[in-house]
Amino acid sequence: MRRFSQLAFLALVGVACGRAGLDPFPSEGGSGQGGDGASGPTTTTSTSTTTTTTTGPSSGGGGEGGGQTCTVAQQCEDGDPCTTNLCAGGVCTFFLRDDDQDGAVAVACGGFDCNDQNPEVFPGHPEDCFDGSDNDCNGVEDCFDPACDDVPNCGCQPTTEQCGNGEDDDCDELADCFDTDCIGTPACGCLPTEAGLCQNGFDDDCDDDFDCDDADCASTPACQCQAQQESCDNGQDEDCDLLVDCGDPDCQGQFPCACQPPGTPEICNDGFDNDCDTLPDCADADCLATPACQVCTAEVCNDGADNDCDLKIDCADEACFLTPSCPVGPEICNNGLDDDIDGFADCQDPDCAQTPVCQQQQANCLSPKLIPGSGTYVGDTTGNVSETKGSCGGDAGEAVFYFVLDDPAFVHLDSSGTSFDSTLYVRTGACNSGLEIGCDDDSAGMLAAELEFTILYPGTYYVFLDGFAVDPFGGANEGPFQLNVEILENPPEICADGIDNDGDVFVDCADPECTNVGACFNCNGGAPPTAEFEPSRCTDGQDNDCDGVTDGADDDCHASPVYVTEFCNAIDETQNNIIDDFSCRCASDADCDEIGQLCYTSTVKACGVPCQNIFGMGICAFIAPGSVCNMATSQCEFP
Numbered sequence: 001m002r003r004f005s006q007l008a009f010l011a012l013v014g015v016a017c018g019r020a021g022l023d024p025f026p027s028e029g030g031s032g033q034g035g036d037g038a039s040g041p042t043t044t045t046s047t048s049t050t051t052t053t054t055t056g057p058s059s060g061g062g063g064e065g066g067g068q069t070c071t072v073a074q075q076c077e078d079g080d081p082c083t084t085n086l087c088a089g090g091v092c093t094f095f096l097r098d099d100d101q102d103g104a105v106a107v108a109c110g111g112f113d114c115n116d117q118n119p120e121v122f123p124g125h126p127e128d129c130f131d132g133s134d135n136d137c138n139g140v141e142d143c144f145d146p147a148c149d150d151v152p153n154c155g156c157q158p159t160t161e162q163c164g165n166g167e168d169d170d171c172d173e174l175a176d177c178f179d180t181d182c183i184g185t186p187a188c189g190c191l192p193t194e195a196g197l198c199q200n201g202f203d204d205d206c207d208d209d210f211d212c213d214d215a216d217c218a219s220t221p222a223c224q225c226q227a228q229q230e231s232c233d234n235g236q237d238e239d240c241d242l243l244v245d246c247g248d249p250d251c252q253g254q255f256p257c258a259c260q261p262p263g264t265p266e267i268c269n270d271g272f273d274n275d276c277d278t279l280p281d282c283a284d285a286d287c288l289a290t291p292a293c294q295v296c297t298a299e300v301c302n303d304g305a306d307n308d309c310d311l312k313i314d315c316a317d318e319a320c321f322l323t324p325s326c327p328v329g330p331e332i333c334n335n336g337l338d339d340d341i342d343g344f345a346d347c348q349d350p351d352c353a354q355t356p357v358c359q360q361q362q363a364n365c366l367s368p369k370l371i372p373g374s375g376t377y378v379g380d381t382t383g384n385v386s387e388t389k390g391s392c393g394g395d396a397g398e399a400v401f402y403f404v405l406d407d408p409a410f411v412h413l414d415s416s417g418t419s420f421d422s423t424l425y426v427r428t429g430a431c432n433s434g435l436e437i438g439c440d441d442d443s444a445g446m447l448a449a450e451l452e453f454t455i456l457y458p459g460t461y462y463v464f465l466d467g468f469a470v471d472p473f474g475g476a477n478e479g480p481f482q483l484n485v486e487i488l489e490n491p492p493e494i495c496a497d498g499i500d501n502d503g504d505v506f507v508d509c510a511d512p513e514c515t516n517v518g519a520c521f522n523c524n525g526g527a528p529p530t531a532e533f534e535p536s537r538c539t540d541g542q543d544n545d546c547d548g549v550t551d552g553a554d555d556d557c558h559a560s561p562v563y564v565t566e567f568c569n570a571i572d573e574t575q576n577n578i579i580d581d582f583s584c585r586c587a588s589d590a591d592c593d594e595i596g597q598l599c600y601t602s603t604v605k606a607c608g609v610p611c612q613n614i615f616g617m618g619i620c621a622f623i624a625p626g627s628v629c630n631m632a633t634s635q636c637e638f639p
Contacts (some may be wrong), residue, residue, distance in 0.1 A: 014578055027546040057639045059101065067091035072296055072308040077285035082109035086318070087298075100350070101342060108623070112137065114628055117365070117432055118350050119342070129154050130171060135247035139637045146632055159354045163187040184356070198223055198589060201333035201355035211334040226336055232257055233271050235306065237313055241336035241345070245312025246273060246280050249385040253395070253470025256280065261471075268292045282309035311494045315341065333357055348385070362399050363387075365431035368462060370523030371403040376417075377483045381467060384478065388432065388464060390425030392439035396467025396476040401429065401483065408503020410488040411594070413463060414450040417482030424449035427626070429638025431462045434626040441468055449470040455491070455503045459602070498547070503589040505605050510545035520546060532556045533591045535570035535583060556585040560623050570595055578616060582606040582623050602637040603627050610634035 069090055070076050075086040076092035083608070084095045084107075092161040093454045096105045098113070104122035105111025114137040120128065125135045130150035134141040136585040143154040161170045163182035168175040177188035182204045184190060189205035198217035199206045207214065212223035227241035232251035237244050248259035256272045263276035268287035273280040282293035301320035306313050315326035321341050330338045333352035338345040347358035353366035362369040363384040371377065383488070384397025403411075415422040423441040427434035436451070444450035467477030493502040495514035509520035509529040516528075523529050523546035530537070534543045538557035543550045551557060557568040560582040566573050568584035579595045584607040586592050586599035594606035600608050603624035611619055611629035620627040620636035627636040 025132070062221070067093075067214050071298060072288070072310070074283070074285040074296075074308070074310060075288050099343070115432070117257075120350070131458050137628065138632070139628040140632065181354075181356075182468075195220075199332045199335050201352065201357045203356060205359075208362065208524055213334075222335060237304075239336065242313040242316035242338075244306050244311045246278060246314060247283065251478060252386065253472060255472055258470070258472030283311045307362075318343070319400060333414065348387070362401070363397060365400055365462070366401040368402045368431060371401050371485055371487075374486045375490075377401065377485065378481065380480050381420075381465075381478045386466075386470075388466070390423055390439040390464060390466060391436060392424065392425065392441045393423045393468045394464065394466030395469045396478050398466040399481060399483075400462045401463040402460060403463070403487065404460050405456055405487075407458060407490070408458055408491075410486075410491045411453045411456050411461075411470045412446045412450075412451075412484075412486040414448060415465055415481065416444050416448045416450075416484060418465070419449060419479040419481065421447045421475040422449055422477065422481065423464075423466045424451050425464050425466070426451060427451075427462045427464075428456075429626040434462065434638060435624065437461075442527075448580070454499050455501060457503055478547065505585070507545070508547060510547070531585070531587075531591075533568075533586055534594045535568050535580065535584065536594060538568040538584070539570075557583040558583055560604045578609055580607065582608045598634060600624075600635045602630075602633070602635060608635070611636055 047470045052404050055138035070087040070092050073087045085095050086093045099116045100119040102119040102122045104113035106113045112123045121133050121135050123137045127135045127145045127147040129142050129151045146466045148154050161179045161181040163176050163185045164187040182188045184204040193563045194205045194214040194216040198211045203210050212226050217223045228238040230239045230250040233256050251257045255289050259273045259276035261276050264274050264284045266275045266284045268281050269292040282296050287293045291617045294339050297307050299308045299317045299319040301314050302322050302325040309320045320326045328341045329339050331349045331351040333346050334357050335356045352358045358367040366389045366621050379399050381397045381399050386397050427436050427440035427441050440449040440451050465483050470476045491501050493511045493513045495508050495517045510531040514520045529546045532554050537544045538551050552567050565581040566583045567579050572579050589599045592599050597607040620629050624636050627638050630637045
């Protein structure tokens, strides 16, 4: 528990711990002296991305810098998941990882990008009031952001055009059939065939099959190639996605790409992924120095061969990005290729998030499907690539949903009726990085999962229906699924079950609804019960809320379930200049008056100092993982 106190103290006095040599906003580093090749890294800065040329014992050579020499990028592997390793001009270069290439480093890697999967999201980016993202990373998005206060039509949202009402519902200045969102809908006229339009991401003939999934497109060369089954052990790209063997998601979990953890040391010429890092033989950096892999050379970007042995061919290889033979074009959302050379193909590309084909797949956090209320929701995960995993499993492809609560609610979810071994997990806040609040496998039967939340507070929640595993012989847990949902808003308080049923933070006798009910009547030493929220009530020796525990033994006096540091007694035990340190339970700011703090109503329901007053605003990651400091409200909130 002392770890959190020390972190808070360091934050307050202005001392920050960062990744050594990878500070996203570093000062200029020294040049190094080379010589024996053992000098430290040199660092230059460019916006929020750090480029480091490492000098190691193997680099030899004299002169300043003396970088590690290389032929292919695999030779530069440094084992750090927060760096991108490149071989440029024969020298290893390391960049702080920036998955969406927007120039800002992810929060998880020491930067300030609150969503490193979206290039339109980073601190300083103007808020787009209609894209469903927190573009400026201030903790609030779209019309909830103060930057959008004076924006006309701020009630509009994207993928909501109604195709026959005469209104411009999504505020893109195009209404009904003039809006491309309405292509291939009955209201705007269905074409007789999909042929000739097999790569536009629309169901042009309204038969519920898109592009190459439509039989009308079966004879086109691109679709014929996509229909080929990838062979995972011959070094060939059968399905024309420029990805080879184990580098192709189609081979995930299949022989010879499957491996049973923890694996064994890599054997470099047997075609297996022996060490379970998903990279067999020469694609594994462990093998680059072996005789079997001396055939690996720098990638040639237009010969259809995997020259550098990284299982990516030509324009799919990072080494070829922005070369003349790999021109950047618009992303086509259903052809298996990364057309715009941004590292993301098809529905994994943010450019495709709003296209009908990706909305139908709902395969990732870019295109989740809305759950408007109680009901049964069906679909199919066949072919979906695994991008997320819950704490209870989920190695196969997933289907992603979301629901928004305006009031406290009871929520029940289960996957009964699903054709494969499924898991369910739920996150709050951000879809990719939000706090997991529940994960289950098999509670509703051998193949079905079940989650039940007695109370969820207002906010956005993401639901993942995932395949539990990928079997080396049977393949992925995927196929038709069924998600059963029950949402009951504003449930009544039950006065003797120890649960906050109605979501007002007050439990049982402490809830005003229960003051005179049954055993709650005058249970507080002959007086009405009251919540044990303030330091005076956590130190008076009274069981004020009649829950059977007193003062320090009451959870209300140790409010945050994650950031556990002090006890609600108006004393700064850890001497970090924060009295009680998120220990006092609260329902409103009035409950925090005794210690002069505010109530973090959006996350932990605990009293704390304004989040921007804590150096670096990093406290949110500790008291409510996945939340960020909202400068407008001065408390941690989920994006």
